[in-house]
Amino acid sequence: MRIAFFVNSIELEEPYFTTTALALAALDRGHKICYLTPGDFVLRPDDSLMVRALTLPGSKYKKAETFHAVLQSKDAAIETIDARDIDVLFLRSDPSLDADDRPWAAHVGAIFGRLAAERGVIVLNDPGGLAMAQNKLYFQGFPAAVRPTTLISKSIEEIRAFIGEHQQGVILKPLQGSGGKNVFKIASQDDANLNQIFEAVSGEGYLIAQAYLSEAKAGDIRLFLMNGRPLSRDGTYAAFRRVPASGEVRSNMHAAGTAAAVEITPDILAVAEMVRPKLIEDGMFLVGLDIVGDKILEINVFTPGGLPDIAALCGVDFAVDVIAALETKVAIRKANGNNISNRALATL
Structure with a gap:
């Protein structure tokens, strides 16, 4: 099968990334792989969805560093592929990394992922589900029993009052973001840095205040x-x-x-x-x-x-187990056609 990995950019990929481990496991099991980035989709006048994919030689790599070097080299070539010739489109981009400098790119995976799914490609995670999870507010849809006590606001007064209710302190972070960027622990509502931290984080939008867990x-x-x-x-x-x-x-x-x-x-x-x-x-x-x-x-x-x-x-x-699961999904799709929705197939 052919697996396309959708990432923020080729230059940002690293040998220690989980995406690299998945790609190596796929190659080791005899599959074809390619990489896509937000600018690589093409919807033609005849409604065909094409991708300008970075393809790698179909050899096996003993080390992640060797694979990464080839990924970044001239040995990797751009090939225009009909999306229907891709079995699995694995969405592995972080929208928050593009939110500031390339806002147009932040939601491309979910948008074009839907188009790919309509054309029979298995898209994971389901692009419709990912569209609902574009920021941390998605977390509030899960059972309250598994969530720390949380306030979401842009009001310094609301946040200060919330901090005052939690003697062990509060974690402040932006609603939109990942990777631990702009995450702060506030010990009390009288913290001298609170106003400065609020100004820095609120500039990115809404804030999340979570009760600190010891x-x-x-x-x-x-x-x-x-x-x-x-x-x-x-x-x-x-x-x-x-x-x-x-x-x-x-x-x-x-x-x-x-x-x-x-x-x-x-x-x-x-x-x-x-x-x-x-x-x-x-x-x-x-x-x-x-x-x-x-x-x-x-x-x-x-x-x-x-x-x-x-x-x-x-x-x-465990990257091997993930690729094996994709093989099962492709077999199910081939046996059932599009009778099973992408969202249902995603977790079968």
């Missing part, structure tokens, strides 16, 4: 869900703890966070079970839950990362 000092747990259920193999879960650097609120890996092995308990699985129905309803094939205690801080449905870290910690390459 368990977050040890970091959060990134747990992958596939087809709505925790991804696991032989009793090992696709999960790891993201440990923040000393003095750092954020546990994001690019913010100097480190990966550590973690035990997945029945309580954590219960949290995942509570969000499963909505993830299935929205066609979310591959998702990353960021869990602290019995709460979920965020649900990453666009570019959940960490599979290479898990492989290094646990010795299990």
Whole structure:
């Protein structure tokens, strides 16, 4: 089969990205791959949807660094492909990375993903579901029991009052954003930096204020869900703890966070079970839950990362399981045609 990976840009891709691990697993299983970016779709006058795809030689690569070097080199060629010749379009772009400098690009994956799905391409995660998840307000649609106490506002007075109600402090972050950008911990409503932080973050739009969870000092747990259920193999879960650097609120890996092995308990699985129905309803094939205690801080449905870290910690390459799941979906589509909607097929 042919898998197209939709990313923000080729230049931003890195050897340690989960997308790289998925591409390597696909090549290792004998599949064709290509990369697309927001400017690569073409809708022609005859209503055919074409993509200008960056294709790589169909060889196997022993190291992610070797694959990445070829991806960035002249050995990778641009080929114009009819979307109908793509089996799976894997949407792996982060809209927030384009929101400021390229706002036109932020929603391209969901927009053209819908067109591709109409032409029989399996698009994951479902573009209709992703369109509803363009910012963190999507998280408010999940059961209240799994969410920290949260205020969403652009009013400094509302935020100050909310902080005053939480003695352990509050986390402030923008409604639109990812990767730990502009995330701050406010200890009290009298914090001398509150006004400055508010001005900096509110310039990006609405703010989220979340009650600080003391368990977050040890970091959060990134747990992958596939087809709505925790991804696991032989009793090992696709999960790891993201440990923040000393003095750092954020546990994001690019913010100097480190990966550590973690035990997945029945309580954590219960949290995942509570969000499963909505993830299935929205066609979310591959998702990353960021869990602290019995709460979920965020649900990453666009570019959940960490599979290479898990492989290094646990010795299990879950990228293989993801590609195997895609093979199953392609077989189901071929057997049933378009009788199964893209959203339903996404989590079968």
